[in-house]
Amino acid sequence: MQPILYLVAFSYGFGPVFQRAGEGNYLQFLAPGIIAMSVLFSALFSGIDIIWDKQFGFLKETLVAPVSRINIMIGRTLGGATTAIFQGILVLAISFLVGFRVISIGSLLGALLFICLIAIFFTALGTAIASLLDDMQGFQMIMNFMVMPLFFLSGALFPSGSFPKTLSFLSRGDILTYGVDGLRGCLTGIYQFGLAKDFIVLSVLTSVLFLIGGRLFSKIRI
Amino acid sequence: MEDIIQVKHLRKEFGETVAVNDISFNVKEGEIFALLGPNGAGKFTTIKILTTLLPSTHGQVIINGFDVEHNPDEVRESFGIVFQDPSLDDELTAYENMFFHAVLYGVPPKERKNRIEQLLKIVELWDRKNDLVKTFSGGMKRRLEIARGLLHHPKIFFLDEPTVGLDPQTRTHIWDYVLGLNQQEKVTVMFTTHYMDEVEKVANRAAIIDHGNLVALGTPQELKTEAQTQSLEEAFLHFTGYDIRDEQGDDLGRMRIRHNHRK
Numbered sequence: 001m002q003p004i005l006y007l008v009a010f011s012y013g014f015g016p017v018f019q020r021a022g023e024g025n026y027l028q029f030l031a032p033g034i035i036a037m038s039v040l041f042s043a044l045f046s047g048i049d050i051i052w053d054k055q056f057g058f059l060k061e062t063l064v065a066p067v068s069r070i071n072i073m074i075g076r077t078l079g080g081a082t083t084a085i086f087q088g089i090l091v092l093a094i095s096f097l098v099g100f101r102v103i104s105i106g107s108l109l110g111a112l113l114f115i116c117l118i119a120i121f122f123t124a125l126g127t128a129i130a131s132l133l134d135d136m137q138g139f140q141m142i143m144n145f146m147v148m149p150l151f152f153l154s155g156a157l158f159p160s161g162s163f164p165k166t167l168s169f170l171s172r173g174d175i176l177t178y179g180v181d182g183l184r185g186c187l188t189g190i191y192q193f194g195l196a197k198d199f200i201v202l203s204v205l206t207s208v209l210f211l212i213g214g215r216l217f218s219k220i221r222i
Numbered sequence: 223m224e225d226i227i228q229v230k231h232l233r234k235e236f237g238e239t240v241a242v243n244d245i246s247f248n249v250k251e252g253e254i255f256a257l258l259g260p261n262g263a264g265k266f267t268t269i270k271i272l273t274t275l276l277p278s279t280h281g282q283v284i285i286n287g288f289d290v291e292h293n294p295d296e297v298r299e300s301f302g303i304v305f306q307d308p309s310l311d312d313e314l315t316a317y318e319n320m321f322f323h324a325v326l327y328g329v330p331p332k333e334r335k336n337r338i339e340q341l342l343k344i345v346e347l348w349d350r351k352n353d354l355v356k357t358f359s360g361g362m363k364r365r366l367e368i369a370r371g372l373l374h375h376p377k378i379f380f381l382d383e384p385t386v387g388l389d390p391q392t393r394t395h396i397w398d399y400v401l402g403l404n405q406q407e408k409v410t411v412m413f414t415t416h417y418m419d420e421v422e423k424v425a426n427r428a429a430i431i432d433h434g435n436l437v438a439l440g441t442p443q444e445l446k447t448e449a450q451t452q453s454l455e456e457a458f459l460h461f462t463g464y465d466i467r468d469e470q471g472d473d474l475g476r477m478r479i480r481h482n483h484r485k
Binding site for chain 2: 061063
């Protein structure tokens with residue numbers, strides 16, 4: 001619901017200003033950002049399931065099973081990412097209804113790839129953080145603290161190319177930036193960094209995160 | 223024949239706190255062994271170490287010939303466990319919970335269906351196999367967990383207070399299953415409980431731990447003789463004293479013990 005609200009409110013609200021500033025159609029710019037946002041939210045917050053399971057038992061069942069911890073962690077991450085991916089696809093579909101158009105049908109495949117990458121990375125991040133924590137309130141707090149800066153710095157709402165130096169630097173450190181850029185590039189053909197760079201940054205960092213997350217996960221004690 | 227569970231000089235510290243202090247005991251194959259002790263005595267910590275959930279500070283544990291520390295996966299394949307609080311996925315059906323377990327434990331695909339059916343029938347839940355677990359009562363969940371714990375044909379079955387909060391009918395039922403299983407399949411059973419009548423009825427031997435120390439070990443009869451009491455309940459009190467223990471107030475079950483309460 002929230003992404004749809006963002007999509008409609010921002011595109012109608014800021015659309016004319018954006019156009020007058022010579023940046024073209026705002027909806028075309030905004031929609032990929034909002035898709036990325038919905039995936040980000042859903043992915044990060046899926047970590048709460050781990051904390052839930054820690055408190056209410058089910059995690060024990062998997063921890064006494066003869067399966068390596070890293071496999072459990074990867075399985076849980078892919079499970080959570082699936083929900084986030086569907087969320088992203090749903091928002092993509094809705095943005096078509098509002099008037100968003102892609103450059104070609106084939107670009108949807110590339111978009112799907114980036115939706116998956118964003119979903120997997122941020123679910124793994126949520127899972128890793130949840131491995132360290134025991135209570136839901138703490139998790140909520142950390143997530144709320146992280147999620148908005150990640151979102152605003154990513155260039156989902158406005159072109160990050162025109163950020164002042166410091167912000168631009170921070171924006172380049174925000175992994176979501178590459179996800180948004182890749183997604184936007186695939187769907188509309190306008191890149192900041194280029195497809196290859198976006199893809200490499202995301203997939204390399206995802207692998208690193210799996211290594212760290214696997215370690216943290218195997219340290220879980222109940 | 224080597225003993226199926228061997229615990230040697232087991233010690234577990236949580237920071238300053240000693241939860242388990244130099245405990246040694248063995249359990250023979252096919253035995254029903256009770257682990258007794260007041261709240262916070264170190265029972266659950268011991269079980270967690272035996273089931274690879276927690277590393278020990280010192281000592282060695284051999285389960286079914288495998289070292290808990292060095293071969294955790296072989297150890298995990300050797301046992302089934304029913305925890306005190308349910309560890310089912312409430313959003314899945316009874317059958318799905320069983321199926322998930324079968325996949326996790328690598329039960330051969332061809333056997334999965336048969337085994338699940340057989341076990342669900344034993345615990346009388348076959349009619350409810352397609353119902354979500356969240357609609358089950360406490361007793362039904364416990365029965366489902368017992369069925370699940372047996373799905374991969376474990377050699378050892380751990381039960382942590384399996385009958386707490388259940389009515390006498392369900393308790394009797396559960397012990398009937400477990401006893402039958404022990405006799406037919408020669409499954410070794412290790413359980414914790416606060417009900418001494420259960421211990422007298424089913425256990426071959428019992429260990430009593432208190433403040434992390436093993437204070438008594440033997441058959442229920444031996445324990446009574448040693449304490450010179452009529453009932454096992456009195457013997458238990460004889461070994462562990464009469465003061466009520468305060469348990470640390472979190473339900474996560476971590477760090478349950480504080481050792482400064484030695485009477």
